[in-house]
């Protein structure tokens with residue numbers, strides 16, 4: 001799917017939204033001079049920014065700008081060439097994703113085919129770190145795995161599913177869900193690990209408009225409850241409604257950081273991405 005920006009419908013300026021985040025709080029995430037090279041390609045070039053707790057930050061920019069690589073380098077799947085990724089003041093740069101997850105920094109994952117053979121509920125339960133039977137094979141081995149000791153997690157999974165409006169789907173196989181519902185399951189799985197901050201790469205891409213709205217509303221509710229979000233998204237309407245702040249990347253570099261309304265008036269942002277809209 002092309003990374004083409006879509007004109008926002010019903011733009012809501014940040015001023016019309018209830019304020020989120022804790023004003024003046026120490027940043028939960030601080031990225032300092034992050035650089036990722038692949039051979040001769042500088043995918044992420046000296047990027048620095050901070051994210052305060054409870055805030056939603058959008059990462060936007062044209063195809064190939066380095067957004068996904070930046071997100072992966074923050075979440076631990078890609079080793080940065082240089083730079084630091086402080087999460088709660090711990091430098092996680094170069095540490096694997098499970099270490100980031102242990103600190104509460106979680107990237108949502110596209111569900112591979114094997115997860116389709118599990119129900120929605122099983123998908124959430126296998127995402128709980130350290131829960132017995134967390135391997136999908138263990139889960140597939142039989143429902144007995146989900147005995148009394150897992151009941152608390154089952155109840156929590158039910159709550160998560162209710163929040164995502166997926167409670168009625170808990171016994172359905174993920175392979176039978178629509179693309180948009182699958183994206184909600186991916187978010188639900190991330191929530192089961194009790195994150196402080198979620199990293200999401202195009203959580204609404206390839207989803208029909210009404211489900212995209214539903215995902216956007218679910219993310220807004222999570223942010224309003226204090227979860228910190230960093231998301232790559234090309235649908236600028238969603239970014240404008242959901243995000244408190246936007247970082248614009250082009251050719252690996254961070255070219256702007258601020259309120260999307262302010263950014264629209266900046267020439268280099270317009271020419272790099274917004275196309276003069």
Ligand SMILES: Nc1ncnc2c1ncn2[C@@H]1O[C@H](COP(=O)(O)OP(=O)(O)O)[C@@H](O)[C@H]1O
Pocket residue numbers: 038041042043061062063064065066067068069070
């Ligand atoms: N694993 C990789 N190996 C080599 N080059 C890569 C790899 N991943 C991304 N790139 C390159 O890094 C640049 C940024 O890619 P990416 O982060 O996917 O951009 P975006 O998500 O903004 O579209 C592109 O030039 C891409 O081809």
Ligand SMILES: [Mg+2]
Pocket residue numbers: 067068069
């Ligand atoms: Mg990408």
